[in-house]
Amino acid sequence: MKIFVTSFALLASLGAAQAEPVTYNVDPEHTWVIYEVLHFGTSTNRGRFGVKQGTVQIDRAAKSGKADITADTTAPQTGVPALDAQLRSGNFFSANEFPTGKFVADKFEFDGDKVSSLAGQLTLRGKTHPVTLKALRFNCYQNPILKREVCGGDFETTVKRSLWGISFGLEFFSDDARLLVQVEAIRQ
Amino acid sequence: MKSLVLASALLATVAGAHAETSTYAVDPTHTFAFWEIGHFGTSTNRGRFPVKEGAVQFDRAGKAGKAEITIDTAAPNSGVGALDKHLASKDFFNAADFPTAKFVAEKFSFNGDKVAEATGTLTLLGKTNPVTLKASNFNCYQNPMLKREVCGGDFETTITRSQWGMNWGLNYGFPDNVRLLVQVEAIKQ
Numbered sequence: 001m002k003i004f005v006t007s008f009a010l011l012a013s014l015g016a017a018q019a020e021p022v023t024y025n026v027d028p029e030h031t032w033v034i035y036e037v038l039h040f041g042t043s044t045n046r047g048r049f050g051v052k053q054g055t056v057q058i059d060r061a062a063k064s065g066k067a068d069i070t071a072d073t074t075a076p077q078t079g080v081p082a083l084d085a086q087l088r089s090g091n092f093f094s095a096n097e098f099p100t101g102k103f104v105a106d107k108f109e110f111d112g113d114k115v116s117s118l119a120g121q122l123t124l125r126g127k128t129h130p131v132t133l134k135a136l137r138f139n140c141y142q143n144p145i146l147k148r149e150v151c152g153g154d155f156e157t158t159v160k161r162s163l164w165g166i167s168f169g170l171e172f173f174s175d176d177a178r179l180l181v182q183v184e185a186i187r188q
Numbered sequence: 189m190k191s192l193v194l195a196s197a198l199l200a201t202v203a204g205a206h207a208e209t210s211t212y213a214v215d216p217t218h219t220f221a222f223w224e225i226g227h228f229g230t231s232t233n234r235g236r237f238p239v240k241e242g243a244v245q246f247d248r249a250g251k252a253g254k255a256e257i258t259i260d261t262a263a264p265n266s267g268v269g270a271l272d273k274h275l276a277s278k279d280f281f282n283a284a285d286f287p288t289a290k291f292v293a294e295k296f297s298f299n300g301d302k303v304a305e306a307t308g309t310l311t312l313l314g315k316t317n318p319v320t321l322k323a324s325n326f327n328c329y330q331n332p333m334l335k336r337e338v339c340g341g342d343f344e345t346t347i348t349r350s351q352w353g354m355n356w357g358l359n360y361g362f363p364d365n366v367r368l369l370v371q372v373e374a375i376k377q
Contacts, residue, residue: 043341
């Protein structure tokens, strides 16, 4: 695996002049947005949203990239059906009116040949605010089942949900929501 | 809230000689066991198990406690149906033969009046090994809907699954280490 990445990086630097961005499609079985909010200042309530579609372009030689990921706000999964219904409702994500949330990143930062952060815009309930996702880990590998290169990692940020107008229940769910994003994307 | 905790701590100190153990029943809508395991050294696969039942006994003045929490191994939830089936199968949790996992804590350590660690045993696949859960959050509050005291927090540990005989995929490079994150809230009885 390491040998693969190294030889790829070597190849990329040899061909630097004509380095091209590579496109990856997000794998919805290994891509989830998990939120964490504090419940009554006591324990952490977690839930996940699935991803409808997503593409990532990475130009490892030029150290640049783009990502466009659409999450499905109509199907939150907390393990508690009544809470899922609350989250879909007008009190939280208004999923009828806004069935998706979107993260568009146009600035990738690299640490060596690994992506270290993604800066872009998060749109929820029709409101857009800047967000930077930090990589906790990033890696590319040759997936033995798909027989393709897969790049991905874990990314995180903490947002204030009230910025997007999600202000219901601030007395029992914290305004700070930690977002943990698992991403794996398959080379096209 | 803080004044309630302080007042009850004060009361407990004053009444030190006959400090009492309170029993709390686990609230299954705010109690889940989450796992985190690395996927091809790249990203983290996460999921949760629901709790079937659980009771916590807790003596804040005496700084002692006990907990017994039963997890439903037949209902892993990763968001991916095929993975959930695989996890419930003989390759992993063997839910047909072992429909529950159990954490029993016999020793609570405290930091001030907050629980800092719960030490006990985890039984999985019929095997029992010692485990210590560390608290990253702990608090008690008066729940305005239930009109009862609720105590809870977030606890975590990292286990090596092979200790319980859960070896599937180790030879393909799937990690032995699994991080467990346990959200618990329990209602005073």
